Amino acid sequence: MAGADSPSTALRRRDLCTRGIRLVGKMRSDVIDLLDTYVERQGLDASASVAAVEGVPPAAVERWDEQTGTQRLLENLAAYRAFRALLAQMLEEQREQLGEAGAALGRALAAVLLQVSAFTYHLEELLRLESRSPPSEEGDGPPPRPPLSLFEQKLRGLGVLRELAQWALRSARDLRQLAKPSPGTGSAPGLAESP
């Protein structure tokens, strides 16, 4: 459990949280735009319900308000690392399936991938701030799965983007929780004690 914060750490965390909230807000609006483009380009039905897609980290969480700050950061980090790999795979699939015809969609995907990577680094930065080294990534990649059919690929892409949009929402709330000043101490709670 992290000891009481030094004022500079608290200030640094607050700054990182604030910038993280802005970054994840921008990412969410880009993901929502990308979702519209993706649904339209892939000929999908926007209201289609997509079963939980294997390998895509669900944003849904129970007793969210009881999570500690460290839990929040670690779960966020694991999720965005997974999304980084998933988006990279989607990009590869788009190139293979659409070639030049999918260039615009590819650029939009690449832009979101860039922001996911940036936010992943941001989370690692927050963890380092609490002198916790981010877990290593070896063996983090999704387990090899049987090749999906094209329609399954399309649905998985939809599932990935929807889940990412929800994660962006959750991350903003998580960061606001982390940025909350602890009652009485006027500084953000030590990560482990966040309410």
Next chain:
Amino acid sequence: KNLKCVTHNLHKMTCTWDVSSRRRHGQTDICYTTNDFPPLVCFKTKEKKVEIPVPDSSTTMTITTNSISGTAFATKEFEIHKKDVLFVPVTPRILSLTPDFSTSTINLKWSDNGSVFPNGLDAFWQIQILRKETMEKVTEVTYYSKLTHEDVILSWNWTSDMPLECTSHYVKIRCYINVTQFVGLKDWSDWSPIGVIPGKDADPSGSGVFPLDTVVAVGSDVTFCCVHEEDQNITTMSYGSKSYPMIQLSSRSYAIRVLNASASDTSGTNVVCRLNNGMMDGTVLFVGYAPDIPQDISCETPNFLTIKCTWKPGRPSGLYGKRRTKYSLFERKSGKNVSCEVNEMNRERICGFPVLADQKTYDFILGVSNPIGQTESSLLVDLTQRVHPKTPEKLTVSGSNSTSIHLRWFINGSFTEIRLLCQIEISSGHSERKLHNISMPGGKFSSYTAQLNALHPYTKYQFRVRCSAADHFWKWSDWSRVEEHTTSEA
């Protein structure tokens, strides 16, 4: 009574009969003679059938039925004429039934049992394809072959109008042999035991939408099917944004039929099967065109190192990514083949081919293919007649004296096989532009020089140069950059 004799091979025949009396009986005594073979042949049998040789003309057979105790209680003599003998070929047996799911084709192999028959007989094979739990006949085909006194394995392919995964396909075959020299009666064989290609709906855990991610030509009629698991049922099946009436194939498989499919979007047209639990399954259909024959194919070399071929692709295929139309350049004389990296979004296509040592003429075949079709276009090129040099570079101007200057420029490439013709454009102030042509032997990655005289002293001039092949002009290179120079005072 009712003695009937059937032969399967024109040599032996099996005769069967009925016994009218209801008394229980024991063994039966058989005696027969064929007027071809005088001695009487007799033997006992428990069955009401006997196999004896097929007579050339007729056979006399006496059948004595004995009681359990062995005393004869009924005797009858039959005169069996060859013309009354029925020839029924042996029931054919399916050797193999092999599905090719990617093309929805079934391959049937069977033996024609030809060794039993004399050479050259005509054989007719009736093949039936059946489907659905109701064994609905889908097609019946008569296949013809000629027997060759050997057992030949025959093979026949059939392409279904729907993916083989959709539901089980059943196959049976029977044959008719036109034994011209056999005077007796002739009939079709029995149907073979049924062969089956099980559909996904026969597999308890089978499910999915088929065909899976396939490509068809614009205007095709396509049947899609959705196979679902036991505890589910289908609410709708749609192609693109339109729902289609469903045709039941079996309790777990429904189909829709899309007629005259139109070109799909870049990511294909989705076929979606919605299930009652809210989930979806689907497949993607790519509808495009076979490649057009390339138009205006033209090849040239900028530097005698590579050959650049361009062409107009014609109608876009509508297929992208890994299904895009692919091009390859094959040169017949050298046998060299190059696949072309082409951006399918560009109107014009371009492909590079290496200049080969000691080869002046090239017999190109531009091969074009995509999953729907292929075509090609050919072109014979004499490279020396298709030189389109690169833009002259590093143009420099130096003054010899007040009325003449010295020009030097560089052209990237190896033109040793030809003479170059270069054109120098001279312009100054408002005076008319003058062109000065000069030809020189081509060099290898070399610079070229020219001297211009009769210029005006103390005058500002702009020079630029372009080059082409001197013999067999094809195209000028682009103009070099303009270089300015002022002649010295007189």
Next chain:
Amino acid sequence: HMQYERVGADVTMKCGSMDWDAAVTWTANGTDIDESHLNGSYLILKNVDLTQSGQYSCYEGSSWHLKYQTYLRVGTPPKEPVLMCRSNNYPKGFYCSWHLPTPTYIPNSFNISVIHGTKEMICEKDAVPKNRCHIRYLQLFSTVKYKVTLTVTNALGKNFTTLTFDEVAIVKPDPPESVVAKPVPNNPRRLEVSWQNPSSWPDPESFPLKFFLRYRPLILDQWQHVELSDGTSHTITDAYAGKEYIIQVAAKDNDIGTWSDWSVAVHATPWTEEPKHLTTEAQITETTSASTSSFMAPPTTKICDKGAMVGS
């Protein structure tokens, strides 16, 4: 014994076990019924309407023994109910409320089921108002849709309606509270407006609200708008001097859902110069009064016209 019949139905009542040809007397709410309505001892009521609800009794002709009595309720089967679900205290939970588009005139029972993915959730009925219940979020940030099915049943029929929605779609805060507008001394064109987060919104720090302020002088119809992404106060700097203004505020979660209804309207007039020749007693009184602008239609998601702010 209660008997329900549809409006417009033809009703036949037998006099208990009495024969068809027995002499009987029928009364409705104690009043004898004319013989023309009888077919033998059967009472025939054609094309009944609501007014024919009541107590029907049958007495044996001579002995006046009560042979049969029923209470007839004439009504209609329920139409498809109107169901609305909303989260005004996100992320705690959401409530669903319902009503029938037209009355049925007979008792109805409502049953609501809330399914999230494969889980059935409990909708705890609120004591007041009757047709409402609330659900606690077990999971947050879920992409799985919620499916709410409301079934209404009465003696004459049954109907239902279903709503399917995402967690984020139904988030709609209550209007901002304690809206106050004050003139700014020595500033004839300014008004200072302040308000508070709706008390029902549990965690404004992690789930910050943004606000939408609209104001106009009473003499004009055209509203002016300003969106404020944080803070709970704003100074209007372009007010017409001396004109009374009506001001309202709406709230929305910073990232999700739709705008709240408009707050209660407040009125204020910017500070005006004290007229020189008047006696010093003339006072400028601060006029702040609250009135419900009944004529204001509650904002839908699309709050205003040009440069509209559409709830994202």
